[in-house]
Structures are given as C-alpha cells and as structure tokens.
Amino acid sequence: MKCACRICWGDAWLLGTYGDWEDIVCLGCGRYKISKRLLAVNPGRAFDVILMRVELESWRAVHQTPIVSQSNARFTTPNSHHRLQRAFMLGPGS
Numbered sequence: 001m002k003c004a005c006r007i008c009w010g011d012a013w014l015l016g017t018y019g020d021w022e023d024i025v026c027l028g029c030g031r032y033k034i035s036k037r038l039l040a041v042n043p044g045r046a047f048d049v050i051l052m053r054v055e056l057e058s059w060r061a062v063h064q065t066p067i068v069s070q071s072n073a074r075f076t077t078p079n080s081h082h083r084l085q086r087a088f089m090l091g092p093g094s
C-alpha cells in the first residue's frame with residue numbers, strides 16, 4: 001500500500017503492520033520499521049531527516065532492519081535557521 005514516509009514524507013510503501021510496528025520502504029530512506037506509539041505521542045513533529053538516515057544506516061551496517069522508536073527518534077528543533085540549512089544540505093528534490 002502506498003503511503004508517505006514517516007521520516008521524510010516522500011513516496012513510500014507500507015509493507016505491513018505488526019503489532020506496534022509499521023514496516024515501511026521509502027525511496028529516500030530505504031526500509032525501516034517504526035513504532036506507531038512513537039508517532040502517536042509526537043503528533044505533528046517532524047523528523048530530522050539527515051540524522052534519521054544516519055541512524056538507519058548504522059543499523060544496516062550491521063545487517064539489521066532499522067527500527068525507529070522513542071529511544072532513537074530525532075526530531076527537528078524549532079530553530080528555523082537550522083532547518084533551512086538542513087533543507088539546503090538535502091538539495092533539490094528532497
């Protein structure tokens with residue numbers, strides 16, 4: 001089922017839901033599992049895409065499917081200047 005990536009809001013596929021976990025494949029972020037409870041307790045908060053992708057890669061480096069939960073979720077700060085800088089770093093189309 002097509003859905004929006006929970007991290008970058010790009011095109012993604014929801015492979016399935018297992019208990020508290022959504023199994024998602026995103027064109028930009030790759031495959032990861034994310035806690036529905038995490039999303040429920042942080043309504044409207046935006047993930048820090050760069051930090052999250054670094055986090056996901058660290059799981060893949062040890063051949064594990066990344067899992068995003070309260071313990072490793074990284075959200076953007078309210079500092080708009082900081083956010084603009086990051087958008088610039090991501091480049092066009094991100």
Ligand SMILES: [Zn+2]
Pocket residue numbers: 005006007008009010012026027028029030
């Ligand atoms: Zn994504």
